[in-house]
Amino acid sequence: MLSVAINDLRFRNPLLLASGILDESGESMLQVIKHGAGGVVTKSIGMEPREGYENPVIYELSYGLLNAIGLANPGIENYGEEIKIAKRGGVPVIGSVFGKDAEEFAYLARKMEEYGVDAVELNLSCPHARGYGMEIGVDAALVEEIVKEVKRKVNIPVWAKLTPNTHNIVEIAKAASDSDALVLINTVRAMAIDIEAKLPVLSNIFGGLSGPCIKPIGIRAVYEVYREVEKPIVGVGGIIDARDVIEYIMAGASAVEIGTAIYLRGIHVFSEIASEMEDWMKKHGYEKIEELVGIAQVR
Ligand SMILES: Cc1cc2nc3c(=O)[nH]c(=O)nc-3n(C[C@H](O)[C@H](O)[C@H](O)COP(=O)(O)O)c2cc1C
Structure with a gap:
């Protein structure tokens, strides 16, 4: 009932682990898979090992989380083993990467492909790392160049993760098409x-806000992009329960990613949301997720 496909990649349910939460090590990704995730996205990995920023890097608010971890990661050359371990979970593993230009992104994506990931997710959107992420992701020409270059260099699917910190997400989405x-x-x-x-509160001063308070921003972004760009969409931001997932799907998402809810509800959140979704679908007479995708779009 919950199975979905993004292009040719099939997931047992639409609930994927978002990049940056419990996903730096293969073992922690395996735990998330055991607890019901339909797929996992790795922590964003770059060219070199990075320590990240000094503490405090994370701050809890009553309506979400503020973080500026600083893209801490072990570096691509040391990451093959973690993918191998995560792959034992039997669900798709998506390798997230961040770089400073098209060449770096392409190199990182090829490495991820070599390590055996099922797709690569380009982090064009970290809101607080200088020279990376959102600084790149608000520049439509650069986004287009990076996506094209990565597509030229790998044979696995390429996902582009976009920032809401722009006045024109539709233009950026088109550039990433x-x-x-x-x-x-x-x-x-x-x-x-x-x-x-x-x-x-954060050592880096500025950070990224996640959790329930950003859901309406995520829903708006998915809704706007769905009507303008013909690409499968993975919705992320503020999902806490099945109703949130259904909202994203009705806006136009084919699957979702979940991060902060793991802090708020625990690792069981995946299997719990999956069963909440089945209950909701049965009650409302839906047999497949696909029947719900984009149905809230008002033309
Ligand atoms: C502690 C933390 C670390 C994160 N690290 C990354 C990262 O390395 N790469 C990335 O693309 N997104 C990262 N994110 C963003 C999440 O993947 C997600 O897009 C965002 O948190 C919104 O979803 P949520 O409200 O379900 O957490 C991070 C988020 C948090 C809270």
Whole structure:
């Protein structure tokens, strides 16, 4: 009932692990798979090992999370073993990568392909890493160049993960339309201040906001892009329960990714949402996820 396909890639359910949460090691990805995820996306991996920013890098708010981890990662050359371990889980593994230009992205994507991932996700959207992510992802010409170059160099599907921190996400989505799927959205650039310390709470000052408070932004992005660009969409941002997933699917997503909800509900969130979704679909007379994709679009 819950099985979905993004192009030719089949998932047992539409609930994938989002990049950056419990997914730096193969073992933690295996745990997430055991708890029901339909697929996993790795932490974003770059050319060199990176320590990330100094603490504090994460700050809990009553309506979400603020983070500026700083793209901490072990570097691509050290990552093959983690993919091998994650692949034992028997569901698709998507390798997320970040680079500073088309050449780096293409190199990283080829390495991921060599390691055996089922698709590669281009992080064109981190809101707080200088020279990476969103600085690239708001430039339509650069997005187009990166996606084209990666497509030329790999044979696996290429997913482009876009930032909501732009006034024109549709234009960026069109620029990324050589990709095989669009992933919407990464975190929203934000900050918070500790009024007793009279200082920003994060060492990096600026970070990315995730969790329930960004869901309406994610829904809007998916809805807007679905009507303008003919590509499968993976919805991300603020999903906590089955109703949120169904909302994303009705806006136009074919699958979703879940991150912050793991902090809020625990690793069981995948199997719990899957069974909540089955209940909802039975109650409303739906047999397949595909029947729901984009049905809230008002033409
Ligand atoms: C602690 C943390 C680390 C993250 N790291 C990455 C990352 O490395 N690459 C990436 O593309 N997105 C990263 N994200 C963004 C998530 O993948 C996701 O797009 C965002 O958190 C919105 O989904 P959520 O509300 O379900 O968490 C990170 C998010 C959090 C909270």
